[in-house]
Amino acid sequence: MKRTIFFIATAVLLVGLNVSEATTIRWWQFWTDPSVKPEISEMVAEFEKANPDIKVELTDLTWANGHEKIAIAFASGTGPDVVELGSDWIAEFAANSHLADVSDHISHDSSHFQGWGMATYQGKVYAKPWILGTRVLFANRDLLTQAGYDSNWVPIKISELKVAAFKINNLGKDIYGWGSNTPEKHRLYKKYLPFFWSAGAQIFTDDNKYCILPSEKAIRALELYKELHDSCGYVANQRGIEDAFLDGKVGFIISGDWLLKRVELERRSINLVSTLIPGLDFPGKSFLGGEFLTVNEASAHKRAALKLVDFITSPENQLRFCKANRSANPSSIAIQDDSYFTSNVHLQTFIKQIRSAKHPPVDPDWVYMEDAIERAVEDALFGSGLVAEPLLQARQKIVELKQSK
Amino acid sequence: MKRSRSTALVLVLPWLLTLVVFWLFPLVVSFLMGFTDFRLLIKDYHWVGLANYRALFSDSDFLKALKNTFIFVLGTIPVTTVFSLGMALLVNHRFKGRGIFRAAYFLPSITSMVVIALIFTNLYQRGGYVALLSRLVGLQSPENGFLYDSSTALFSIMAMDVWMSVGYYMLIFLAGLKSIPDELYEAARIHGAGAIRQLFSITLPLLKPVMLFILVINSIKSFQVFVEIFVMTKGKFDTSTAVYFIYETGLTTGFKSGYASAAAYILFIIIALFSAMWFLLLRRRQALW
Numbered sequence: 001m002k003r004t005i006f007f008i009a010t011a012v013l014l015v016g017l018n019v020s021e022a023t024t025i026r027w028w029q030f031w032t033d034p035s036v037k038p039e040i041s042e043m044v045a046e047f048e049k050a051n052p053d054i055k056v057e058l059t060d061l062t063w064a065n066g067h068e069k070i071a072i073a074f075a076s077g078t079g080p081d082v083v084e085l086g087s088d089w090i091a092e093f094a095a096n097s098h099l100a101d102v103s104d105h106i107s108h109d110s111s112h113f114q115g116w117g118m119a120t121y122q123g124k125v126y127a128k129p130w131i132l133g134t135r136v137l138f139a140n141r142d143l144l145t146q147a148g149y150d151s152n153w154v155p156i157k158i159s160e161l162k163v164a165a166f167k168i169n170n171l172g173k174d175i176y177g178w179g180s181n182t183p184e185k186h187r188l189y190k191k192y193l194p195f196f197w198s199a200g201a202q203i204f205t206d207d208n209k210y211c212i213l214p215s216e217k218a219i220r221a222l223e224l225y226k227e228l229h230d231s232c233g234y235v236a237n238q239r240g241i242e243d244a245f246l247d248g249k250v251g252f253i254i255s256g257d258w259l260l261k262r263v264e265l266e267r268r269s270i271n272l273v274s275t276l277i278p279g280l281d282f283p284g285k286s287f288l289g290g291e292f293l294t295v296n297e298a299s300a301h302k303r304a305a306l307k308l309v310d311f312i313t314s315p316e317n318q319l320r321f322c323k324a325n326r327s328a329n330p331s332s333i334a335i336q337d338d339s340y341f342t343s344n345v346h347l348q349t350f351i352k353q354i355r356s357a358k359h360p361p362v363d364p365d366w367v368y369m370e371d372a373i374e375r376a377v378e379d380a381l382f383g384s385g386l387v388a389e390p391l392l393q394a395r396q397k398i399v400e401l402k403q404s405k
Numbered sequence: 406m407k408r409s410r411s412t413a414l415v416l417v418l419p420w421l422l423t424l425v426v427f428w429l430f431p432l433v434v435s436f437l438m439g440f441t442d443f444r445l446l447i448k449d450y451h452w453v454g455l456a457n458y459r460a461l462f463s464d465s466d467f468l469k470a471l472k473n474t475f476i477f478v479l480g481t482i483p484v485t486t487v488f489s490l491g492m493a494l495l496v497n498h499r500f501k502g503r504g505i506f507r508a509a510y511f512l513p514s515i516t517s518m519v520v521i522a523l524i525f526t527n528l529y530q531r532g533g534y535v536a537l538l539s540r541l542v543g544l545q546s547p548e549n550g551f552l553y554d555s556s557t558a559l560f561s562i563m564a565m566d567v568w569m570s571v572g573y574y575m576l577i578f579l580a581g582l583k584s585i586p587d588e589l590y591e592a593a594r595i596h597g598a599g600a601i602r603q604l605f606s607i608t609l610p611l612l613k614p615v616m617l618f619i620l621v622i623n624s625i626k627s628f629q630v631f632v633e634i635f636v637m638t639k640g641k642f643d644t645s646t647a648v649y650f651i652y653e654t655g656l657t658t659g660f661k662s663g664y665a666s667a668a669a670y671i672l673f674i675i676i677a678l679f680s681a682m683w684f685l686l687l688r689r690r691q692a693l694w
Contacts (some may be wrong), residue, residue, distance in 0.1 A: 067657070068657065071445050071461075071660055072445065074446065075446055075660075076444045092446065093446065096446040096447055096448070097448070098446065140514075156448055157496065181640075182549070182553050182641070183641040183642070184639065184641075185639055235531075235549040235551075235553060236530075236531065236549070236553075240530075365659075367658050367659055368658060368659055370561075371658050382553075382554075382642070383557065394655045
């Protein structure tokens, strides 16, 4: 009898333990930087403390192969519950039913965050904006002064940028007017698109039916970009042009907020100017992208996953993240008035730029289109033919792709 | 007898399982996948027959990648073979510090390819040592660096590959040279054969199996060139090769696994034909040597 009671008690205890066992959710994210990762881990610990029934298994990805790992995991049914995705990938995963539709869940957040356009595919929201990203024009004030410009002058129009870059280029043998990217996947086209959009060009017609990539405006924009590249460009990969710019060898570069972080962490003494991308109308349009948190459609713990998404993207935690990473573009609108942002003139440039920034089409085939545009820019810059030709070829590829669907 | 067979089977089983699960199964699946429009992220896929193969032969990117691969193979293999044989002949002689030379030549072969590729990326860059050396000997170097110019990028990678591989093949040649009996050379010398005659009449014919091994191994390795391209140029500036194309198509842009599998099998057939060609060629050469 005693033995029976003992077994029953043990069974009840085990069942009880099982009931109170925490739900474990897996979160894959890309922030491995030593200044950011501890903050992420701390946020996760706080989340677990506030939600004792949820445990978070954190996995780091790298930009070099994170996209592949996520795709393979989703395809094999082993995707994480929560995954950080770059804005360009959302449509690709959403179109193939790998992401949960979070439209209802985020409805109360819609006016407090920005970046929803990139998270919306075919009228449904598949992600919550976390940290956005855009690019601004950086200039070296000392070189501008040496080229004869006033201490507060910045280029407003693309034509002014060109003249200033040429003047700086003429300052000396090892001085260049413009930092020009070599072909690097996902990078080069992001440098051309601000010129493209600022010139008023479009990839598709407003009704999204026809590809108008090689328009007169697009060709002019590419010619202008090539002129800068050929005549006064310091040509290197992104890291290389940033190094040269920070070493005082380059007058202008287009870059993101990570450059501010480098200036601070590397204690660079450059006389830095940040300004909005010049355009035909000021300000010009910059490239808009960002990091989003998504929930796996196949997740068995969607509620817990959404809880984590809400926690990480909360205004307070975004501010913590921005401070740790020196990020300039939180998706939360409320924290943009925080003194962290208002007291820094460069961060203010980013906050202003994002208002006129544009994101690429939210299309599951954007990766192909991006590839076609990038190759067109590469051929135009590094080839010897007319710049219209590669744009026409890119259009042909995009049209064929659309027709094959 | 029966017991020893079952023991052998048990001992071989782990390897056999690995072979089936990680080699044979993917091989068969990828072969079949080549006849489908399978894409990693899309759940539905269809049998498309030879459509992928037909499309590949009119895909300018694939054809360009194949062309670059052939340039790489045909450009590196003869140079690597001649250099490694020459070096093996040199270090086969007794001289002071021979061990140091052998170790120094072999060192690149045991260094990580990624590390070497990164070092050479720096050497080849604008204002780098290679540009400096070019200037010293009166040659013009590309304005933006050797890897950022279509006319020099692939050849720069090929040069690095030769530098890296020579030591390894030298060691294999050296092993082959050691296996040639000294008596043959002694007899040849007695009969008045000079160094050149000895090389062509004794060394090269007896090195034929080693040569064949090196040519086949080097061909397979060269046809599969990937890491250098991935680290140094990402296939830009006319450096995309067949394996890089397969990687890009199957694992990055659009995850077209079916299409990439078909490309992989075309490469497999090319490698098989190339290896067979070496066997036939060396068999015929025997008569000449």
